Amino acid sequence: MSEVWLDRLRQSTTRAVESIAPISQIVLAAVAGYSIAHFGLGHETPIFAVTVAITALGFTRDARPRRIIETALGMIIGILLSEVFLLSLGQGLIQLAVVLLISLLAARFISGSASFALTVGIQAMLVQILPVPDGGAFLRSIDGLIGGLTALVFTAIIPRDPRGIANRDAEKLFRVFIDSVEALRLATKNVDEKVLDEALIRVRRSQPLIDNWRLSLDSAVAIAKISPFLRKYRDELSGQLRLMRGMDLATRNLRVVVRRVDFLVKDGEPRPYLADLFEQISQAAQLLESGLDDSSDRREAQRQLVYIIHQLDPKRFGIGDQLREASVLLLLRPLLVDLLCASGMSEEDARAELPSI
Missing domain, CATH: 1.20.58 (Methane Monooxygenase Hydroxylase; Chain G, domain 1)
Incomplete structure (x- = not known):
């Protein structure tokens, strides 16, 4: 039993050590995205600048810029769709269900990736549930765009070996x-x-x-x-x-x-x-x-x-x-x-x- 636990400990340690580079990249990109949106543009709570940067980079082995762009684009589409429906239909349980349904259908039409559809759906739901920020609903789309661009820039300037x-x-x-x-x-x-x-x-x-x-x-x-x-x-x-x-x-x-x-x-x-x-x-x-x-x-x-x-x-x-x-x-x-x-x-x-x- 002790050998099994030692083996698991070694695997966990190796996994943590090998994750230092992507963790550093994610932390720096999230901080940069937040700083640009909050201090640079004056957005009070730029949550989507942070979440899009973190999710777009992720811990996946596939660190291709194309994959990062696709992930960020999926999140931004989800945010934008939800904001459009929020302005036209308002908030509520029925509106939430309608927005989620349409967002998932649109995502499946755009891409065959199941994770892409889930990413779009999650972002759409966050927009529906969170309060509308001061300055207009579409500030969140701008934050998402900042997060996506930040992730792409950090992929180039701080690559993960x-x-x-x-x-x-x-x-x-x-x-x-x-x-x-x-x-x-x-x-x-x-x-x-x-x-x-x-x-x-x-x-x-x-x-x-x-x-x-x-x-x-x-x-x-x-x-x-x-x-x-x-x-x-x-x-x-x-x-x-x-x-x-x-x-x-x-x-x-x-x-x-x-x-x-x-x-x-x-x-x-x-x-x-x-x-x-x-x-x-x-x-x-x-x-x-x-x-x-x-x-x-x-x-x-x-x-x-x-x-x-x-x-x-x-x-x-x-x-x-x-x-x-x-x-x-x-x-x-x-x-x-x-x-x-x-x-x-x-x-x-x-x-x-x-x-x-």
Whole structure:
């Protein structure tokens, strides 16, 4: 029980530490939005300048400016719609229901996002319930606009280390990929079905890791387009985008390879030549991972992958007429093409490296 609690404590601590950057960004944006509306424009209680800034930024992994704009726009639309109905219909229980109904329908018409519709509805209800501020109802729409613009500005000037988040997501996927390839090496060398079964479970659960990496990397690329502090990393992020796409396809193919090898080793026969191939692939994948920070490692990985792909001819190992074993080499061919694409090679050039069979 103590180990469980210690593990939960470590997870909670890690989560809090990793949230320091977004928390700082949210606090500064909320304070800035409030200050502009209250001290700059004289609005007494600019609650929507604060709530829109906080909600638009949020703690989501998706920190793309487009997502922030969409969230802020949804909130502002909800505020504006509710204020229009407030002026035309007044306040009351029936009016509240009508405004909520129309706001949700309008939001669902504008966007397919369920969270967008809820955001619009919540803001509309706040406008209906809270007293009308001095100076006119539409002051709240102005506050919402200030909050949205403040969130967008702070996304550019105080980004949440999107490169670091993308790198951490990449490392998690590489860990699963390399561990699975290592399991293939052990299974074909020592006929260890247990380690292969564990690898099959791991690799089948890898899709969320790919999705997280894609989302955090898309966010980093989008923020780099508007942030003066990240603009210099645009080429690096573009290279990582190619790496992510190649690793996505390679991981999908790895699942097929693991399933095939799991079937192959049931005969109890070791395959040292396959173990050697998997060891080479593991080493090349480790270099690809290092290539996240050092492009020279990525080039070295590409050189090693070219050497490996030239070996993927069943006749080379004398198994051209053994369908069960040859099928593993045939399945490795598209996986190596994907890894070469991840290293920066074009798909056409990668396929040209395949030996004829």
